[in-house]
Amino acid sequence: MSLQLDALRKTKPSEYALRFFIGGCVTVATGLIAMKWGPVVGGLFLAFPAIFPASATLVEKHEGKSGGQGRSEKRTRGRRAAGLDATGASIGSIGLLIFALVVWRLLPSSGNTAVLIIATLVWLVISVLFWYVRRRLPRFFFARLLKRRTRTTEYSRSSHH
C-alpha cells in the first residue's frame, strides 16, 4: 500500500469539477426522491454508484497512458486497472452494507455525528480487513494445494520404487 501524490497532477481541473458536480447532483436528487416517494425509496439511492463510473473511466484513462507499448496494450492495461478498481469497490460495498446497518440500528438512540463517525470507521475497518483477507486467501489456498500435490507426488514416487 502506498501514496502516489503525482496522480493529483494527472487529474485535470475539469475532471475534479465533473466529480464535484455529479456528487452534488446525486445528493440533491436523493433528497428530492425521498421527499417525493418517502425515505424507503430515497434510502436506496444513498448507495447509488454515483461517482464510480466517472472514477473507473478516469482510472482506465490514466493507467492506459502511463504504460504499455502499442495502442492495444495501453487499452488492455487501462481496462485491467479499472477492473482492479472495481474489484476493490466490490469489497468496499460489503463495508457499505455494514455502514448502513450501523446507522440504521444506532441512529434513533444516539447522536447524529457520533453515529456517522462510528459507522464510517466501521466501513473503513471492515473494507480494509476484507481487502487484506482477499489478498492473502488465494496464497494460503495455493500454498496448501501445492503442499498436497508435492505430498501426492512423493507418495506415488515412493510406491513406484
Next chain:
Amino acid sequence: MTTILFRFLIGGLVVSAFAVISDILKPKSFAGLFGAAPSIALATIGLTASANGTHYAALEARSMIAGAVGFFVFVMCVTRILLRHKIEAGPATLYSLPFWFVVSFAIRYVCFS
C-alpha cells in the same frame, strides 16, 4: 432553494474528497475500496436527521442496505465485463447499472414493503 444548494455543496465536497483519496492510493484494488465509500450517505444522513428526525434518517439507512447489495452486484458485473471482455469502463458501467436498479428495488419490495 438554500437547502438544495447546501446539499449540492456538501455532496460535491464529500464525493470529491473520497475520489481524491482513491486517486492517490496504490494498489488500484485498494484504491477501489473508496469507490464504494459512503459519500452520498455521509452528505445526506446528517442533513436529513436534523431536518426530519433520526427515525426518518434511520429508515433511509435501512433501505441503504438494499442499495449496498445492488452496488455489490453492479461492481461484480463491471469487474467481469472489464476483465473478461474487451469493453471499456464507460460502457461497462453503463451496461451494469440496470443490475443496481433491479437488485435494489427487488430487495426493497421483498424485505421493506
